[in-house]
Amino acid sequence: MQKPSPLGLPSSSQPAPLGFGLGLRPVYYPDILEHRPRVDWFEILSENYMVPGGKPLTMLDRIRADYPVVMHGVSMSIASTAPLDRDYLTSLKALADRVQPAWISDHLCWTGVHGLNLHDLLPIPYTNEALGHVAGRISRVQDFLGRRIAIENVSSYVTFAESEMDEQTFVQEVAERADCWLLFDVNNVFVSACNHDFDPFAFIHSIKPERVVQIHIAGHSDLGTHKIDTHDEPVCGEVWALYAEACKKFGGVSTMIERDDNFPPFEELLAELDRACAIAASSGRAMVSQAEALA
Amino acid sequence: MTLAELQTAFQDAVLNMAHAMPDSIMASRQQTAAERFGIYRDAYRLRLAEFLSNDYPVLRAVLGDESFNALARAYIDATPSPYRNARWYGRGLPDFMQANAPWQNTRAVGDLGLFERALADAFDAADSDAIDVSALACIAEEDQPRLRFTFQAGLALLNLAKGVAAAHQAVTGDFEVDPPSSTEEETIVVWRDRAQQAFYRVLEEDEALALDCASMGGTFAEICGLLSLRMDEEAAANHAAVFLIQWFTDGLIASIACE
Numbered sequence: 001m002q003k004p005s006p007l008g009l010p011s012s013s014q015p016a017p018l019g020f021g022l023g024l025r026p027v028y029y030p031d032i033l034e035h036r037p038r039v040d041w042f043e044i045l046s047e048n049y050m051v052p053g054g055k056p057l058t059m060l061d062r063i064r065a066d067y068p069v070v071m072h073g074v075s076m077s078i079a080s081t082a083p084l085d086r087d088y089l090t091s092l093k094a095l096a097d098r099v100q101p102a103w104i105s106d107h108l109c110w111t112g113v114h115g116l117n118l119h120d121l122l123p124i125p126y127t128n129e130a131l132g133h134v135a136g137r138i139s140r141v142q143d144f145l146g147r148r149i150a151i152e153n154v155s156s157y158v159t160f161a162e163s164e165m166d167e168q169t170f171v172q173e174v175a176e177r178a179d180c181w182l183l184f185d186v187n188n189v190f191v192s193a194c195n196h197d198f199d200p201f202a203f204i205h206s207i208k209p210e211r212v213v214q215i216h217i218a219g220h221s222d223l224g225t226h227k228i229d230t231h232d233e234p235v236c237g238e239v240w241a242l243y244a245e246a247c248k249k250f251g252g253v254s255t256m257i258e259r260d261d262n263f264p265p266f267e268e269l270l271a272e273l274d275r276a277c278a279i280a281a282s283s284g285r286a287m288v289s290q291a292e293a294l295a
Numbered sequence: 296m297t298l299a300e301l302q303t304a305f306q307d308a309v310l311n312m313a314h315a316m317p318d319s320i321m322a323s324r325q326q327t328a329a330e331r332f333g334i335y336r337d338a339y340r341l342r343l344a345e346f347l348s349n350d351y352p353v354l355r356a357v358l359g360d361e362s363f364n365a366l367a368r369a370y371i372d373a374t375p376s377p378y379r380n381a382r383w384y385g386r387g388l389p390d391f392m393q394a395n396a397p398w399q400n401t402r403a404v405g406d407l408g409l410f411e412r413a414l415a416d417a418f419d420a421a422d423s424d425a426i427d428v429s430a431l432a433c434i435a436e437e438d439q440p441r442l443r444f445t446f447q448a449g450l451a452l453l454n455l456a457k458g459v460a461a462a463h464q465a466v467t468g469d470f471e472v473d474p475p476s477s478t479e480e481e482t483i484v485v486w487r488d489r490a491q492q493a494f495y496r497v498l499e500e501d502e503a504l505a506l507d508c509a510s511m512g513g514t515f516a517e518i519c520g521l522l523s524l525r526m527d528e529e530a531a532a533n534h535a536a537v538f539l540i541q542w543f544t545d546g547l548i549a550s551i552a553c554e
Contacts, residue, residue, distance in 0.1 A: 047380045052448065053422035055491040075379040081299035088379045113302045117376045118309055119342050119384070120335060122302075125319070130298050157334040161319035162296060197324060225325040226334070 014181070014213055015102050018068050020273045020280075021256035029059050031266040036066060039273065041102070043256050046073040049099075050091045060099065069099055070214065070254075072183075073106040075117065078141065078151065079124045079134045080110035089144050096145065102254075103213060105150035105183045108134065108171060125160035126170040135177035142180065150213050151175065152183035155191040155220070155229035167192065168206040175211045182207065184250065185216040186242045187235070187258075191227045200242055209250045217243050217276060218258040232261035235272055240279060247283035255280065308332065309339050310375055343371045343384060350385040351411050353466045358404065366398060382419075386412060403462070403475035406455040410463055413451040413485040414493040420449025425489060425546035428539075438553045440516035444509050444542075445550040449493070450486040452507055457481040460497055482507075489546045496545070501525060505538045514554065515539070 019040025024032075026048075031037060042063060049060050063069070075088060096104060109121040124130050142148055153171050165173075175182050184207065193200035217240075219233030235243075235257065247253075257272050296304070301317055308316040316332040323331060344367040348355055355363040370391050376384045389408035392398035398405055425447065434442060458475035460483050465472040482503035488494040498506065504525075505518045513521070515535065522531035542548050 047382070050380055051382060051419040054417075054419035054449075054487060056419055057422075058491060077379075081302050085379060110302060111379075112376075113299070113306055115377055116306065116310075117379055118306060118335075118339050119346075119376060119381055120338055122305065122335065124298065125301065127298070133298060158320045158328070158331045159323075160301070160317070161321055162301065195323060225330070226323070228334070 014210065017252050018070070018102055018254040020277050021068075021070075021254065022269055022273065023072075023256065023258050023260070024060075024063060024069070025260070025263065026056070026059070027263050028266050028269075029063075032063055033059075037266065037270060039067065039270070041068040041070065041254070041256070043070045043072050043258075044099070044101075046071045046092060046095060046104070047075055050095055057098075064099055069101050071096060071099060071101040071104045072152075073104070074119075074121065075111055076106035076141065077109075077111040077117075078106060078137050079108060079130065080113055081133065082113045082115070084137060084140060084144075086144075089141065093145055096147075103150055103181065104145065104147065105152055105181075105214065107152045107154050108174065109154045121154045123154070123156040123158055123160075125162035126165045126167055127162050128164055131165075131170060131173055131177070135174050138174065138178035138180050142178070148180055150181035150183040151178075152185050152216065153188050153192075154185070155188040155195075155227075157195055157226060157228070159196055166198065167196075168203040172207055172211070175208075180211075181213040182211045183214045183216060184212045184246060184253070185218070186246050187216065187218040187220055187239050188229060190239050190242055191220050191229050194227045201245055204242065204245050204249050207249070209253075212250045212253050215243070215246055215250070215253050215255045216258055217255065230261065231258045234264075234268075235275075240275070243276065244279045244283060247280045252280065305335075309336050312336065340368070340371055343367070343376065346381050347371075347385045347388060350415055351388065351408060353411055353463050354404070354407050356466045357407060357462070366392070369395065386416075388412070402477065403456040403459055406453075406459045406475070407463060409453055410455060410459055410483065410485070410495075413453055414495070416451065417447075417449035417485050417487045417493040420447065420487060423447055423549040426543070426548055426550060428543035430543075430551055434551070434553065440514060440519075441554045442515040443512060443552055443554065444548050445552075446510055446542075446547050447486050447549050450484065450510065450547060452503070452510060453483045453485065454480050455483055459483075460495060484547070486545070486547055494545075501534055502538050502541075505535060506542070509542075 021041035021043055022039050024042040024044045044060065049056055073092065107121050110124060111120065111122060112118050138151060151174065189200045189203050217235050218231045219235050221228045221230040221233065255276050257269060259269060296319060304317040308314040320328045320332050322328045347367045370388055374387060378384055389405055389412050392405040392408055456475040457479035458473060461472045462475055482498045483495050484498055484506060485493065485495045501522060504521055508518050508521050519531045519535045522534050
């Protein structure tokens with residue numbers, strides 16, 4: 001029997017797949033506005049547009065007129081033990097009212113306590129205490145926003161002796177308890193698997209497909225002793241292999257490539273997107289985007 | 296250790312290198328616990344320094360990488376971020392420079408920071424459509440002395456060392472100018488133009504006084520009165536009218552109203 005949702009929605013009501021998207025970054029505004037590239041959708045960094053006005057919001061409005069958009073934040077600090085920031089959430093909700101995103105996401109992490117922000121996606125111990133705390137906060141955020149949100153697994157560089165379960169168990173259980181969606185970051189699984197010596201394929205297979213609404217793929221930096229989630233390199237072969245596995249497991253899930261530094265020509269990102277599309281198609285679980293379904 | 300205690304200890308140790316990291320951080324096969332925690336300590340400083348570098352590119356070019364990095368380190372150590380949005384972290388940098396040596400000893404460098412901050416603030420200030428000079432046609436002639444003006448949200452009037460704006464333009468345009476004056480000042484108005492670019496103009500002293508008066512809520516009559524302290528009344532009225540038309544042309548004025 002399906003568990004009742006705090007939002008009064010059936011747990012299986014996933015949004016329709018959007019297809020293959022890219023992160024919207026200012027450096028690419030001219031390419032997008034002049035050439036209307038064959039990208040199914042864009043993901044924005046919410047905080048970049050939580051400003052009073054001006055060109056960022058104007059550009060966003062213009063691009064939103066032609067493309068579906070999802071909102072992805074870095075500052076919700078959902079795992080923090082500090083109180084939820086109502087001002088932040090109010091501003092996020094106002095942006096969502098303007099953008100009408102397909103969904104809103106943020107990270108399974110904390111960014112600060114005691115009124116401060118470290119501007120980083122900080123790790124948590126995978127304890128029952130943290131599980132109850134995070135799930136409760138996600139529920140409260142969903143109630144405030146009036147919609148389900150998607151939570152992303154992060155790359156991490158430390159582990160804690162306090163942990164009582166592995167990361168994938170924690171992620172899956174958070175999603176179940178909070179009745180939220182998951183943004184499954186394949187690169188983050190790979191980076192953390194390398195840093196903490198776990199099997200990334202086992203991670204993928206422990207996640208229930210009905211929770212996953214989006215996949216991130218990205219590049220990272222290999223520093224020999226560890227890997228860092230930098231988003232400044234092309235997607236590597238191991239991450240493509242994991243993505244293929246994720247496609248088999250999760251089916252046709254909206255997929256996007258994150259690039260946040262060392263920006264290549266826009267055509268290179270389109271080529272990576274083509275590769276993602278081909279891998280998804282070869283998995284036998286190719287998605288039908290909302291646009292295609294309506295065509 | 297509870298989650299709250301762990302987060303407090305983790306944050307304290309990231310912010311303050313002298314504080315011990317949480318005991319429960321574990322080593323990996325390839326790194327010690329301290330090396331792993333160091334990734335977060337280093338990332339914090341690198342990320343905030345990158346925010347500052349992005350917000351003050353000309354200041355960085357003028358100071359050079361080494362000096363700018365020293366400034367960034369000092370600011371970061373003194374200024375943990377209370378902001379959710381990285382956009383606002385660097386706003387305090389010019390004030391920090393004015394309050395601390397050695398930067399407070401070189402006014403032009405601090406003023407360059409003030410100028411870059413004003414340009415950034417104008418860039419994403421709240422939207423309001425600039426009105427055209429034709430709006431004056433709706434104002435009866437006898438009401439014009441009581442006219443007041445509301446300006447664009449991003450408008451800033453800055454008193455800076457003379458030559459700071461030219462130095463900024465020289466760096467962005469890759470040409471050379473004389474260094475800013477250590478004794479003389481100039482007033483600069485910064486705003487966002489109709490093409491949504493942050494823009495600025497160096498003001499002559501009379502216009503600077505007039506715009507300062509108007510932006511503080513002064514009426515057209517009060518602007519004329521202020522200028523008449525520097526010239527005869529007819530010339531003051533003529534100057535005020537010329538300035539007003541220029542402000543409309545520049546797109547500075549968001550609305551007008553009579554008392």
